[in-house]
Amino acid sequence: MLSYIVRRLLWGLVIIWLVTLIVFFVIRLLPGDPLLIYLAQNQDINSMPREQIDALYREYGLDKPILVQYANWVFNLLRGDLGLSITYRQNVGKLMLERLPVTLHVGMTGFIVSLVPGVLVGLIAAMRRASWIDNVVTIISYTGIAIPVFWLAYILIYVFGLRLKWLPIAGYVSPFEDFWLSTKHLIMPVICISLPGIAATARQMRSSVLEIASQDYVRTAWSKGLAEKAVVCRHILKNSLIPIITLLGMRIGFIFGGSVIVENIFAIPGMGRLLVGSIFAQDYVVIQANALIMAVIIILSNLLVDISYGWFDPRIRYD
Amino acid sequence: MERLLEVKDLKTYFNTDDGLLKAVDGVSFYVDEQEIIGVVGESGCGKTVTQLSVMQLIARPGKIVGGEVIFEGRDILKYKPHGEEMRAIRGGKIAMIFQEPMTSLNPVLTLNQQLSESLMLHLKMNKEDARKRAIELLRLVGIPSPEARIDDYPHQFSGGMRQRVMIAMGLSCNPKILIADEPTTALDVTTQAQLLELMTEMVERFRSSLIIVTHNLGVVARYAKRIYIMYAGKIVEEGTCKEIFKHPRHPYTIGLLNSVPRLDTVGKRLVPIEGLPPNLTNMPDYCAFLPRCPYKTEKCRTSPMPDLRDVPGEGHRVRCYVDIAEVDNVTVK
Numbered sequence: 335m336l337s338y339i340v341r342r343l344l345w346g347l348v349i350i351w352l353v354t355l356i357v358f359f360v361i362r363l364l365p366g367d368p369l370l371i372y373l374a375q376n377q378d379i380n381s382m383p384r385e386q387i388d389a390l391y392r393e394y395g396l397d398k399p400i401l402v403q404y405a406n407w408v409f410n411l412l413r414g415d416l417g418l419s420i421t422y423r424q425n426v427g428k429l430m431l432e433r434l435p436v437t438l439h440v441g442m443t444g445f446i447v448s449l450v451p452g453v454l455v456g457l458i459a460a461m462r463r464a465s466w467i468d469n470v471v472t473i474i475s476y477t478g479i480a481i482p483v484f485w486l487a488y489i490l491i492y493v494f495g496l497r498l499k500w501l502p503i504a505g506y507v508s509p510f511e512d513f514w515l516s517t518k519h520l521i522m523p524v525i526c527i528s529l530p531g532i533a534a535t536a537r538q539m540r541s542s543v544l545e546i547a548s549q550d551y552v553r554t555a556w557s558k559g560l561a562e563k564a565v566v567c568r569h570i571l572k573n574s575l576i577p578i579i580t581l582l583g584m585r586i587g588f589i590f591g592g593s594v595i596v597e598n599i600f601a602i603p604g605m606g607r608l609l610v611g612s613i614f615a616q617d618y619v620v621i622q623a624n625a626l627i628m629a630v631i632i633i634l635s636n637l638l639v640d641i642s643y644g645w646f647d648p649r650i651r652y653d
Numbered sequence: 654m655e656r657l658l659e660v661k662d663l664k665t666y667f668n669t670d671d672g673l674l675k676a677v678d679g680v681s682f683y684v685d686e687q688e689i690i691g692v693v694g695e696s697g698c699g700k701t702v703t704q705l706s707v708m709q710l711i712a713r714p715g716k717i718v719g720g721e722v723i724f725e726g727r728d729i730l731k732y733k734p735h736g737e738e739m740r741a742i743r744g745g746k747i748a749m750i751f752q753e754p755m756t757s758l759n760p761v762l763t764l765n766q767q768l769s770e771s772l773m774l775h776l777k778m779n780k781e782d783a784r785k786r787a788i789e790l791l792r793l794v795g796i797p798s799p800e801a802r803i804d805d806y807p808h809q810f811s812g813g814m815r816q817r818v819m820i821a822m823g824l825s826c827n828p829k830i831l832i833a834d835e836p837t838t839a840l841d842v843t844t845q846a847q848l849l850e851l852m853t854e855m856v857e858r859f860r861s862s863l864i865i866v867t868h869n870l871g872v873v874a875r876y877a878k879r880i881y882i883m884y885a886g887k888i889v890e891e892g893t894c895k896e897i898f899k900h901p902r903h904p905y906t907i908g909l910l911n912s913v914p915r916l917d918t919v920g921k922r923l924v925p926i927e928g929l930p931p932n933l934t935n936m937p938d939y940c941a942f943l944p945r946c947p948y949k950t951e952k953c954r955t956s957p958m959p960d961l962r963d964v965p966g967e968g969h970r971v972r973c974y975v976d977i978a979e980v981d982n983v984t985v986k
Contacts, residue, residue, distance in 0.1 A: 548712075550756040556710055557751075558771045558822075559744035562735060568770070572761050648806040649760055 335644075338652035339637070346633040353629040354411070357622050358404050368420045368616040369396060394420060407622065416626075417619040421612070426623045429608065434627065436506055437597070437604035441589040443520060444527030448585070452532040453578060456539025461566060463544065471536060478533025483526050483592060487599045490522045504601040523600045527592055531585050538581050542574040549573075576646050583639030587632045655726060657862055658707070658747075658830055659683040663720035665699075665706045672934040676702040676715070678886035684830060689853065689863040691873030691894070693909065694883035697930055700866045701752075703883070704832045708743055709734040725829070745775035748823040752835035754815035758807035764791070765803045768822055775826040790821040793858075794851060813844035820852055824859050831856055834866045849876065871913050874898060879968065882906050885931050885941035888961065892969035902964055902971040904946045940973070948975045 369390055373382070391397040395406055410417060416426035459471040495503035502519050509516040546552060547570055555569040593606035601607070605624055612620035644650045665677040677699045684690055694700045706717050709730070721728045724742065732739040751757045759767060768787035772778045778786060784803070791799035794817040807815055816836065823831050833852060837845035853876045856863040865873050873880055873894070880897045882890040882905065890903040901907045908926035928945035938957050943949050952974050961970040 550751055550753050551759040553710065554751060554757045554819075554822075555759070557708060557744060557749045559740040559742070559774060560770065561740065564770070564774075568762070568766075569759050573759070647761060649808045 335652045339641070342637050342640070346630075346637070349633060350626065350629055353625060354408060354622070357625040358407065358618075359400075361616070361618055361621055362400060364616065366616050368618055369394065371616055372420050394418065407619075411626075416623040419612075419617055419620050421615045421617045421620070426619050429620065430605070430623060430627060433603060433605045433608050436508075436602060437590070437593050437606060439509070440506075440520060440523050440596070440602060440604060441527065441593055444524045445531070445582075445585060445589055447524055448528035448531030448535060449582070452535025453539050453575070455532070456536040457543055457566070457571070457574075459536065460540045460543035460547065461562075468540075471540070475533040475536045478529050479537070481529070483530065483595050484599060486529065487522065487526045487596065490525060491599075494522065504599075506600075506602040506604075519600075523596050523602060526596050526599075527589060530592075531588070534585075535578060535581060539574065539578055542577050543570060546570050546574040572646060576643070579639055579642060579646060583636050586635040586639075590628045590631065656683040656723070657686050657688075657725065659721075659723045660703070660707060661721045661723065663703065663706055663722065664718045665702050665711055665715055666718050668714045668716065669934065674933045675886050675936065676933060677706060679720070680883070680886070680888055681720075682881050682888065682891070684862045684864060686829075687857075687860055687862055688879070689856070689865065689877050691870075691877035691880040692864060692866045692883060693868065693870055693873060693880060695868050695930055697933070698883045699886040699933075700883050701834050704749065704834055704864065704866055707832070708747060708749055709739055710743075710749075741775070744771050744828070745826050746828055747830045747832065748826065748828040749832040749834065750816075750819040750823040750836055753839055754812050754819055755839065757819055758815055760807055763804045763806055764818060768803075768818075768825060771822065771825050786825070787821075790825055791818070794818070794821040794855065796821075813840055813848065816840060816844075816848055817851065820848070820855060824855055824861065827859055828861055830862045830864065832864045832866065835868070836865065837872060838867070838869075845872070869913065870898075870909050882909070885936065886933060887941070887958075887972065889942065889972045890970070891961070893967055896966040896969045900966060900969070902969070902977050903942075903973050904948045904975075904977065905942050907977070908945075948973075948977060950975055 369387075373387070373390075388397070395403055398406070407417060414427070416430065418424070419426050419429060422429060455471055455475070459468045462468055491503045494501045501521055502515075505519055507516040507519050552565065552569055555565045560568075590606070593604055594609060595606070596602070597604045597606035598610055605627070608620060609624045611617075612624065641652075644652060659681075660683065661681050663677055663680045664675070667674040667676055680699070680703050682690070682692070692700045692703065702711070702715070705711055707722050709717070709732070711717060717730060720730065722730045724747065729739065729742055732742075758764075765784055765787055768790065769778075769780065769783035772783040772786050773780070776783075776786075788799045788803055791803060796802060796814060796817060802809075807818070810818065816839075820836075823833075831852075836852060837848050840848065849872065853863065863876075865877060867873060870880075877894050880892065880894050881888050882897070882903060884905050890897065890901070890906045897906060898910070901910055905926070908924070911924040912926060914923060926945055927947075931941055931944070937943075939955075940946070940949075940953050940958055943953050946953070956974065959972050959974050961972045963969070964971050964976075
């Protein structure tokens with residue numbers, strides 16, 4: 335087990351290295367120059383002395399050949415230094431530390447909220463197959479999968495924010511400052527993040543339960559005279575959760591991808607918002623750091639998912 | 654004398670897209686206390702569905718549409734399939750073990766969890782007692798060092814061992830009847846023999862009756878007291894084991910016997926039954942075996958499906974117009 339985790343982590347390092355390569359070189363393929371974009375926002379470049387601009391290039395290390403830039407970046411990374419943001423003129427590590435908790439707060443709440451309802455709804459739909467409950471669940475879950483997040487977000491803002499005025503339309507408040515207000519701010523973003531997850535989990539769970547329910551060992555369970563509750567909870571549930579775990583592992587990735595849209599719509603100062611801003615400003619350093627952190631989180635959560643398989647399915651051995 | 658279990662005119666139909674499939678169409682049989690009977694027929698003849706109907710374990714689109722299943726004097730088909738009374742019988746009074754030992758045990762639960770749950774449910778044992786009893790049962794069915802292995806998962810056992818576990822599970826609550834549906838089909842031949850021996854030994858010890866469902870006449874020859882031969886959802890011949898083997902009277906039974914190797918006919922070719930089992934939707938009015946029958950007469954073609962009729966021999970009945978005992982034995986290759 336331990337050697338398995340170590341091996342997976344080593345592979346993770348290889349993947350992260352590949353991510354650094356791709357991110358570093360691909361963003362530099364884009365036309366444009368981050369420093370010029372930054373300067374152009376603040377002053378007239380043409381009137382700026384040449385030496386001043388050159389000094390800035392040197393300060394950010396952008397005057398060096400690209401391979402040297404890459405080596406410098408990786409070397410600094412290994413020392414724990416994520417670099418200096420061009421637009422924010424700040425250490426990127428500090429920028430991330432401010433924004434990562436926000437994204438995790440919104441994202442993980444969305445993730446947790448999507449777990450139980452999806453599993454439960456799918457289970458009920460499968461156990462009452464072809465009943466009206468099943469039909470309603472099917473319609474709602476297909477709708478949930480099909481609705482684009484940005485559209486849902488604007489509908490929610492219009493209905494609950496502008497018309498009913500129940501919820502704040504945008505912004506973020508830390509739960510340590512004002513828990514109640516923070517939660518009110520969280521409701522709509524969390525709905526947007528969790529709804530597709532709930533819908534997809536419900537679909538997957540339904541078909542998984544149906545498949546398990548027709549297995550021989552479930553017939554054995556019925557033949558023992560167990561009540562429906564016992565058959566479902568002991569014999570069907572655990573087996574049918576196995577494919578769901580895979581889905582959940584992938585959802586963690588979606589949360590960070592989805593946070594880009596949700597954070598921008600609801601003006602939440604998280605990593606997704608930072609990423610979009612940095613892409614427009616071509617702030618290389620921030621984009622690189624952002625991609626790197628997401629890669630690390632996704633690799634770790636996938637490892638966690640793979641380990642949790644072993645708990646659900648004793649047939650899985652880690653060696 | 655009152656029968657322990659008497660099934661009368663049982664009908665289980667499946668409403669399929671291709672029409673009504675009469676999987677079990679008027680089957681009657683009985684089992685006495687501590688008796689071993691065999692139900693024999695090829696795949697799809699309705700023998701498994703018959704037994705599942707007795708347990709009321711028929712899933713949609715199947716439905717028990719008629720008949721009675723009288724167990725200990727009461728018609729248990731009157732009980733709701735998931736009601737309290739039926740559940741007390743299922744697993745408690747009538748237990749069933751299935752064909753596929755590889756898939757009939759839950760892969761994510763330990764043997765202890767799977768054995769104990771019946772004991773706790775039917776015999777109201779607590780956890781520790783159930784565990785002790787489960788170990789005891791595993792020892793009885795010949796699992797080596799059961800104390801150590803009771804917390805193992807099914808995939809850590811071979812097919813034969815798993816079927817032993819299934820037998821232990823079936824007998825755990827001391828049922829009056831054990832239904833074994835193709836208990837040895839998925840196993841290799843030496844294991845088959847051991848398991849049959851074990852199973853009959855165990856039902857004797859537990860004073861249970863045993864219904865062996867199989868497609869292999871050889872399996873029941875040694876142990877069953879009486880045999881029912883099924884074809885296309887109906888019983889076509891019934892009688893004592895001896896009668897069936899010595900004086901088979903239905904062409905299908907004769908076909909079955911000719912297609913199994915026998916020690917007294919070494920060197921002869923096995924003769925398969927020509928043709929395929931019929932499609933159970935849209936069955937003709939005449940005898941279902943007619944298209945494959947080597948003895949068919951003009952009467953068979955023009956008459957409806959024959960009824961079971963008494964023939965000489967104890968309890969021997971056959972569903973055939975032709976008196977095969979009078980047709981010369983030469984035709985039986």
